[in-house]
Amino acid sequence: MPTLTLAGKEFDVDEDGFIQDATKWDDSIATALAEQEGIKVLTDEHWKVIRYLRDYFQKFGSAPMIRKVTKDTGLPLKRIYELFPTGPAKGACKLAGLPKPTGCI
Amino acid sequence: MQIEKIKLCCAKCGFTVEEYNASELAEVPRKTKRYKYLLQKSSICPACLASGRLKENRVTEEADTTPTQTADTKFSTTAPVAHEKHPDSPTPMIDAISQGVWPSHAAELKKTRYPVQMYEQALQKRTTQWGYGGYVSLPGVASGVLVRASARPDITKGSNFVRIMDPCGNFFKADSMRKICDISDKYAYGLLHLLSTGGDLEMLGIPTENLKAAVDEITKIGFDVGSTGDDYRTSEECIGPAKCDLALYDTLGFREAWYKRFLDDVQYPRFPHKVKCKFAGCPNDCVRGQQKSDFVVIGVFRDLPIIDQKKVKKWVKDGGDMTTACTRCPGGCLSWDKKNGLNIDGDSCLRCMYCINKISGVRPGGDRGVAILVGGKMRGKYGPMLAKVVVPFMKAEPPDYKEVFDLIEKLTEVYDANARKKERVGDFMLRVGMSEFFRLAGVEPSAHLFNQPRTNLYYHWEPEEVRPQNGAGKENNCTTTKL
Numbered sequence: 187m188p189t190l191t192l193a194g195k196e197f198d199v200d201e202d203g204f205i206q207d208a209t210k211w212d213d214s215i216a217t218a219l220a221e222q223e224g225i226k227v228l229t230d231e232h233w234k235v236i237r238y239l240r241d242y243f244q245k246f247g248s249a250p251m252i253r254k255v256t257k258d259t260g261l262p263l264k265r266i267y268e269l270f271p272t273g274p275a276k277g278a279c280k281l282a283g284l285p286k287p288t289g290c291i
Numbered sequence: 292m293q294i295e296k297i298k299l300c301c302a303k304c305g306f307t308v309e310e311y312n313a314s315e316l317a318e319v320p321r322k323t324k325r326y327k328y329l330l331q332k333s334s335i336c337p338a339c340l341a342s343g344r345l346k347e348n349r350v351t352e353e354a355d356t357t358p359t360q361t362a363d364t365k366f367s368t369t370a371p372v373a374h375e376k377h378p379d380s381p382t383p384m385i386d387a388i389s390q391g392v393w394p395s396h397a398a399e400l401k402k403t404r405y406p407v408q409m410y411e412q413a414l415q416k417r418t419t420q421w422g423y424g425g426y427v428s429l430p431g432v433a434s435g436v437l438v439r440a441s442a443r444p445d446i447t448k449g450s451n452f453v454r455i456m457d458p459c460g461n462f463f464k465a466d467s468m469r470k471i472c473d474i475s476d477k478y479a480y481g482l483l484h485l486l487s488t489g490g491d492l493e494m495l496g497i498p499t500e501n502l503k504a505a506v507d508e509i510t511k512i513g514f515d516v517g518s519t520g521d522d523y524r525t526s527e528e529c530i531g532p533a534k535c536d537l538a539l540y541d542t543l544g545f546r547e548a549w550y551k552r553f554l555d556d557v558q559y560p561r562f563p564h565k566v567k568c569k570f571a572g573c574p575n576d577c578v579r580g581q582q583k584s585d586f587v588v589i590g591v592f593r594d595l596p597i598i599d600q601k602k603v604k605k606w607v608k609d610g611g612d613m614t615t616a617c618t619r620c621p622g623g624c625l626s627w628d629k630k631n632g633l634n635i636d637g638d639s640c641l642r643c644m645y646c647i648n649k650i651s652g653v654r655p656g657g658d659r660g661v662a663i664l665v666g667g668k669m670r671g672k673y674g675p676m677l678a679k680v681v682v683p684f685m686k687a688e689p690p691d692y693k694e695v696f697d698l699i700e701k702l703t704e705v706y707d708a709n710a711r712k713k714e715r716v717g718d719f720m721l722r723v724g725m726s727e728f729f730r731l732a733g734v735e736p737s738a739h740l741f742n743q744p745r746t747n748l749y750y751h752w753e754p755e756e757v758r759p760q761n762g763a764g765k766e767n768n769c770t771t772t773k774l
Contacts, residue, residue, distance in 0.1 A: 224430060252561050253707050263559045271430035273560075 192218040202276070204286040208243065211283030219281050223272060232269055234259055239282040249279050249287040298348040299329055301336035308336065308345055382407055384414040403482040405496065406447040420446070426519055427451060429502055433559045434520045436502055450496040454518040455509060456525050457491050459543040460533050470512045478505040489567070490527030491518050520560035523553055528570035529577045537647065538572030539590030539659045540687045545570055548692050563710045566703065573655065574644050580667065581678045585716040586699055587664040593684055594656035595640060600632035602652025616649050661687045661695060665702060666717035676717040679725070681734055705731045
C-alpha cells in the first residue's frame with residue numbers, strides 16, 4: 187500500500203490518494219491535501235463543507251449523498267464544484283479524510 | 292475464356308462508374324433495370340464531379356481465374372480462411388473484414404490511430420479486450436470524462452473519451468463538424484463515434500495529458516461536453532417539425548427550452564443514478580423513448596384523427612388496401628364504404644397512429660398536448676422495463692413549457708429524495724409501488740391508466756365521459772365492417 191507524508195506524519199493511502207485511517211485526520215492534513223488538489227486557500231465555505239462531512243461520517247460511518255450536502259450546508263451544487271474542482275466525492279471527501287465513496291462521480 | 296464487359300464511364304474523365312458482364316446483364320432483370328436507368332439520367336461523376344450523361348464502353352477482357360463471390364457465399368462466415376490468405380499480416384481477421392462489399396469499418400479504423408490490435412485480438416479470442424469503464428475527474432468539468440480501461444496493457448493503456456452534446460435535432464453545421472474533426476486529429480485517435488445511442492457525439496481516445504486542452508478547444512468552438520455520471524444525460528428528441536409532418540409539438544424548441552432550464556443538472560451530477568430523457572413528437576415514438584429512457588415526453592392528440600375523404604378515396608382508387616387497414620386497426624374502429632367514405636368510431640379509437648401512418652389523407656387531430664411517461668430502462672436492478680404513463684394529457688405551451696417542466700422537476704425531486712443510491716427511476720417505482728409514487732409526486736392517478744394499460748394509454752377521460760358501469764351505456768360497436 188502506498189504511503190503519503192503530510193505535515194510531518196506518514197499515512198497509508200489507496201491508489202487514488204484517500205487516507206485509509208480516518209481517525210488520524212486533523213486540520214493541518216486538510217490544508218496539506220488542499221495544495222495537492224489545486225486549492226490555494228481554504229476559505230470558510232471550504233471548512234463548512236469539510237466539517238459537515240466529518241460530522242456526518244462520525245455519526246453514520248459513511249459519506250452523505252450529494253443532495254444531503256447541498257441541503258444541510260445551504261451551498262448550491264454549482265458552488266461546491268467551484269470550491270472543490272475535482273468534485274464533492276474526490277475533492278471534498280479526500281480533504282475531510284474520508285475513505286473513497288462508493289459509486290463514481 | 293473471354294467475356295464481354297459493359298462499362299458505364301464518365302463522358303468527361305472516363306472514370307468507370309458501374310461495370311456489368313454482358314451475359315449477366317441479359318439474365319438479371321434487376322441489373323438491366325439499373326443499367327437502363329443510369330443511361331437515361333444525368334449523374335454526377337464521383338471522380339471529377341462533372342454532371343452529365345454516362346458513356347457506354349464495351350470491352351472484352353480475360354476472365355478472372357478466381358471464382359467470383361456469389362450471393363450464397365456472401366453471407367456465410369468464412370473468417371477462418373483469412374488466416375490462410377494473409378499468413379504474414381499482423382491483422383488477418385481485420386483484413387478479411389476489410390474485403391467486404393460494404394464500406395468497411397475495419398478499413399476506417401485502420402486509417403486512424405485506434406489500436407487495431409485490440410480489435411484483432413478481440414476477433415481472434417471472440418471476446419472484447421477492453422476492460423471496465425468509469426470516470427476521471429477533470430477540473431472545470433463537473434460531470435467528468437469517461438475512461439475505458441484496457442485488459443491488455445501490452446497493446447494499449449486504455450483510452451478516455453468525451454461526450455460532446457449535440458445541437459437540437461442533431462443538426463451539425465459542416466463547418467463546425469470540420470473543427471471537431473481537427474480537434475480529434477490533433478489530440479485524439481482521429482476517430483469520432485457518430486452518434487451514440489444517447490444522441491451525443493463521442494470523441495474517442497484522448498490521452499489523459501491532452502484532456503484539458505481538448506475540452507478547452509471544444510468549448511471554444513461553442514460545444515459543451517458532459518452527459519456522464521449521475522445527472523441528466525444528453526436528451527434525444529425526434530426531428531420533429533424540422534422534417535416530419537406528424538410532429539404534434541415542437542420537439543426541437545422543447546429541448547432548447549429544456550436545456551435552458553436544466554443545464555446545471557446536465558453538467559453537475561446530483562441524482563442517485565443517471566436520468567435519461569427523450570422527447571418524441573407523436574405516439575409513433577421514433578426515438579424509442581418508452582423502452583429506453585426514464586422520462587419520456589410524447590406528443591398526443593385528444594380528439595379524433597381528421598379525415599380528408601377526397602384523399603382517402605384517391606388512395607383507395609390508386610390501389611390502397613382498405614380491407615387490411617380496417618381489419619388491422621388495433622381498436623377495430625375503422626369502417627369504410629364507397630358512398631360515405633372512411634369512418635372512425637370515436638369510442639374505441641386508441642389514438643395509436645395506425646390509420647395515420649397507413650392511409651393517405653388521415654391526419655392527427657387538432658387538440659394537441661403531451662403525455663408524460665416515467666421509468667423505462669434497459670438495465671438496472673430489475674431488468675428492462677417499459678415506461679408507464681403518469682400524465683396522459685397535458686398542454687405544452689411554448690416558449691418556456693413551464694407546466695411540463697415543473698412536473699418533471701417535481702418527479703425528479705421525489706426520485707432524488709426517496710431513491711437509494713444507484714437505483715434507476717423504474718426500479719424505484721417498482722420498489723415503492725405506483726400508488727406511493729403518485730402520492731409522493733402529488734399527481735392525481737386516473738383509473739383509466741391502469742384498467743387497460745395497453746389500450747388506453749394516450750386518452751384522457753373526463754369524468755362525464757366515463758360510461759356508467761351498470762350497462763346503461765350504449766353497446767360497444769367496435770366490429771369490423773364488411774366491404
